[in-house]
Amino acid sequence: MPIPNNFSDNELYNLLKQDSEEAFNLLYSRYWKKMLFKAMLKLQSEADAEEVVQDAFIDIWKSRHTIQIQNTFHTYIAAIIRYKVMAKIANRNKVIHYGVADIHELHVVDNSTQHWLNFIDLRSEIEANISALPEKCQLVFRMSREAGLSDKQIADNLGLSQKTIEAHISKALKALRTSIGQLLGTFLSLLVLFKIF
Structure with missing residues (x-):
């Protein structure tokens, strides 16, 4: 029996985990062009980008049998694309650094699958730590980092002072740095370096 087109992404992913090629093809059809454009x-x-x-x-x-999606399939596939774009840019820079004459001497081991699995794990860890913040602090942090609102916009929306908003964001960042430590710092440095986000 064919899968209805109105199945949600996560419903399709659950079927994909049960080896449904049809579910995979539907997700592929939904996201191929969007992700191609992003890349x-x-x-x-x-x-x-196609590669x-x-x-x-x-x-x-x-990895369909081992990966659990924490949020939405869209967030999941977008995270993978961001990582792979970052890796592609890094590889380009490596080729430029070594020069054309040295290309044949490069022996690059492809650890991309493990890298993006670590990337997804890190995103999940960040999300878990954000969810553990006090309710108001979490709300302010999400409005700032996920909705992209300025401190003033958040203050106006919540009826709080900008100083209070700044304090909440500072508290959230401190908690994340403490819980995730150097790994987060390295991750953020890479994102800034390659302008992925």
């Missing part, structure tokens, strides 16, 4: 914006190369998106879906299929 092309960063990479400025259709061929590289990144193709690899992401291959990884999803290979």
Whole structure:
């Protein structure tokens, strides 16, 4: 019996985990063009963008039995694409650094699957730590980092002073740094370096 088109992404992912190729194809159809567009914006190369998106879906299929989605499939696939774009840019920079004459001497081990699994784990860890913040602190932090609102906009929306908003954000960042430590610092540095977010 065919899968209805109105199935949610997460319903399809649950079927995918049970080896449903039809569910995989439906998710592929829903997200291929969106993710290709995202990748092309960063990479400025259709061929590289296609490779990144193709690899992401291959990884999803290979890891279907082991990966648990914490939020939405959209967040999940977007995170994988961001990582793979970052890795592609890093690889380009490596090639430029070594020069064309040295390319044949490069022996790069492809650990991309493990890297993006670590990436997803880190995102899950960050989300868990944000969820553990006090309710008002969590709300302010999400409005700042996820909704992209300024301190003033958040203050106006919540009827609080900007100083209070700044204090909540500072408290949230301190808690994240403490709980995730150097790993988060390295992760954020990479995102800034490659302008992924």
